[in-house]
Amino acid sequence: MSSILWIRRDLRIHDNPALSEAIAQGVNIAVFISTPKQWQQHDLAPIKADFMRRHLDRLALQLDAFGIEFIHLSATDFAHQQQVLLQFCQAKGCDTVLANTEPEDDEVVRDRHIAQSGLHLKLWQCDTILPPGSVLNKQGDMFKVFTPFKNAWLKRVQQVGIECVPSPAASTVLPNDASIAPVTFDYPQLDSSTWPCSDTVMAEVLPRFWQYKLLNYAATRDFPSIKGTSGISPYLAIGAISPRWLALQLIQAQPEVIYDQQHGAFTWLNELIWRDFYRHLLFHFPNLVKGDNFQTKYQLAQWPGSDEAFNAWAQGRTGYPIVDAAMRQLLHTGWMHNRLRMVVASFLTKHLLVDWHKGERFFMQHLIDGDFSANNGGWQWAASTGCDAQPYFRIFNPITQSQKFDPQGEFIRKYLPELKNVPDKYIHFPHEYIEKNGVVSDYWQPIVEHKQARLRALAFYKSY
Known part of the structure; x- marks a missing residue:
C-alpha cells in the first residue's frame, strides 16, 4: 500500500511538512478536492475562489517538478469529500493520506471521520x-x-x-505547462489578477x-x-x-x-x-465557528438594527463618507484597508445596532483574504462581544476617524466621485456644505446622527 498527498489550505512548496514527507516517501500523486456546496455554506468570496484557482494552477506546475501528479477532484460538501477521497484511495491502492491541519471545527470533524473510515490520515500543523x-x-x-x-x-x-520545514529541492527539468490541465471550479469567480501569485x-x-x-x-x-x-x-x-x-x-x-x-x-x-x-x-473554543459570542452575556442579544440599515451600509450609502468609501473599496476590489474594517464594523454594530454576524458574513462573501478566525475575531472585537474586545462604550466617531486617517480626503474621493468638488475641510461630513453652496452632488443624507446613535448604543449595551 502507498500514500497520497492531500492539498488543502496549504497552496505552497515552502514550509509544507506534508509535502516534504510525501517527497521523502516518493509519493507521486497529490489531490485537491473542491467542495462548492461547502464553500457556499462557508461564504467563500468569488474573488478568493479565483485566487485559489490561480495558485492551484501554479502549484500543479511546481509539483510536477517533484514528479508528483496533481489531480483535481470534485465533491459537493465535506461529507461527500470524505467519500470521494476514500474511493480515490481505494482505486489507487492507497491506505495513507498525508495532509496539513485546518483549524475550524467542521474541518476537524471531517478529518476525524476520515480517520475512522479506515484511512490512515497523517496530519502536520503549519497554519x-x-x-x-x-x-x-x-x-x-x-x-x-x-x-x-x-x-x-x-x-x-x-x-x-x-522552525520551518526546509524547502525541498525540485528537479531542474522545467515542467511542460501544456501537459497540465488548468483547474476549473463549479463556483462563481471574480478576477483576482491584480494580486500576483x-x-x-x-x-x-x-x-x-x-x-x-x-x-x-x-x-x-x-x-x-x-x-x-x-x-x-x-x-x-x-x-x-x-x-x-x-x-x-x-x-x-x-x-x-x-x-x-x-x-x-x-x-x-x-x-x-x-x-x-x-x-x-x-x-x-471551537464553538466560535457556530456563531457563539465569546462573551456569553450577549448570546441572546436582540439587535434592533433594521435590514434597511444593513443594506445601506452594505451598499456604501450611509451618508458618512469614510464608511461609504470603505464599503465601495470592498465591493470594487474584494479587499479593505484594516483601519477601515474597524471603522465600518464599529459603525454597523454600534451606530446601526445591526447583529455583527451579518457583517461577518458579508465580509467573508466579498474579501479575497476572508479568514474565519481573523474575521470572527475582528467583528467580535468591534462589537464588544469578543475576547479582549474594545469596551462597549468605545464607539468610533466616523467623522473624526476620517479627519485623522484621511485628512485630505484622498481615499474618500477615490471611491466617492460624488464628492470630488467638496473642499478638504468639509469632505468628512459634507452635507451642510453641499446644501449651503449649491454643490452638484448625488451624495445621500446620513442615515443616523452620530450623537444620538452613540447614546442609543450605550443604552443597548448597558441593558446586558
Missing part, C-alpha cells in the same frame, strides 16, 4: 507560527487577553525559536516592503490612501505563504524585534501574533 495549545497561562489555560498572550508568545519564541510576492514584493516600508509601518499602516501595508493577508488565508516563514524571515533580519516591542518592525510582527491569537482561540 500558525506557534502550535495551538503551546501558549498558555500559569493555570494551563488559553489567555483571554491579547497582551499577556503576546508576551508569553514572545517568551516562547525567545526560548525555542521558530505568491512566488512573485516572496521574491519581489516582500523584500521591497521589508527594505523600504517596514520600519515606517507603524506610522503609515492606518492611512488608507498610503500603500503602507504588506498586503500578505490573502496569501496567508489560502496558505500560499507560510506564517512561520514570514516570522522567521523578519526575525533573522531584525533579531532584536522579539526582545524590543518599541522596535520599528515590531508592529508588523504584532499583526502576525494577533493572527496566532485568534487561531489559538479557535483551537480552545
Whole structure:
C-alpha cells in the first residue's frame, strides 16, 4: 500500500511538512478536492475562489517538478469529500493520506471521520507560527487577553525559536505547462489578477516592503490612501505563504524585534501574533465557528438594527463618507484597508445596532483574504462581544476617524466621485456644505446622527 498527498489550505512548496514527507516517501500523486456546496455554506468570496484557482494552477506546475501528479477532484460538501477521497484511495491502492491541519471545527470533524473510515490520515500543523495549545497561562489555560498572550508568545519564541520545514529541492527539468490541465471550479469567480501569485510576492514584493516600508509601518499602516501595508493577508488565508516563514524571515533580519516591542518592525510582527491569537482561540473554543459570542452575556442579544440599515451600509450609502468609501473599496476590489474594517464594523454594530454576524458574513462573501478566525475575531472585537474586545462604550466617531486617517480626503474621493468638488475641510461630513453652496452632488443624507446613535448604543449595551 502507498500514500497520497492531500492539498488543502496549504497552496505552497515552502514550509509544507506534508509535502516534504510525501517527497521523502516518493509519493507521486497529490489531490485537491473542491467542495462548492461547502464553500457556499462557508461564504467563500468569488474573488478568493479565483485566487485559489490561480495558485492551484501554479502549484500543479511546481509539483510536477517533484514528479508528483496533481489531480483535481470534485465533491459537493465535506461529507461527500470524505467519500470521494476514500474511493480515490481505494482505486489507487492507497491506505495513507498525508495532509496539513485546518483549524475550524467542521474541518476537524471531517478529518476525524476520515480517520475512522479506515484511512490512515497523517496530519502536520503549519497554519500558525506557534502550535495551538503551546501558549498558555500559569493555570494551563488559553489567555483571554491579547497582551499577556503576546508576551508569553514572545517568551516562547525567545526560548525555542521558530522552525520551518526546509524547502525541498525540485528537479531542474522545467515542467511542460501544456501537459497540465488548468483547474476549473463549479463556483462563481471574480478576477483576482491584480494580486500576483505568491512566488512573485516572496521574491519581489516582500523584500521591497521589508527594505523600504517596514520600519515606517507603524506610522503609515492606518492611512488608507498610503500603500503602507504588506498586503500578505490573502496569501496567508489560502496558505500560499507560510506564517512561520514570514516570522522567521523578519526575525533573522531584525533579531532584536522579539526582545524590543518599541522596535520599528515590531508592529508588523504584532499583526502576525494577533493572527496566532485568534487561531489559538479557535483551537480552545471551537464553538466560535457556530456563531457563539465569546462573551456569553450577549448570546441572546436582540439587535434592533433594521435590514434597511444593513443594506445601506452594505451598499456604501450611509451618508458618512469614510464608511461609504470603505464599503465601495470592498465591493470594487474584494479587499479593505484594516483601519477601515474597524471603522465600518464599529459603525454597523454600534451606530446601526445591526447583529455583527451579518457583517461577518458579508465580509467573508466579498474579501479575497476572508479568514474565519481573523474575521470572527475582528467583528467580535468591534462589537464588544469578543475576547479582549474594545469596551462597549468605545464607539468610533466616523467623522473624526476620517479627519485623522484621511485628512485630505484622498481615499474618500477615490471611491466617492460624488464628492470630488467638496473642499478638504468639509469632505468628512459634507452635507451642510453641499446644501449651503449649491454643490452638484448625488451624495445621500446620513442615515443616523452620530450623537444620538452613540447614546442609543450605550443604552443597548448597558441593558446586558
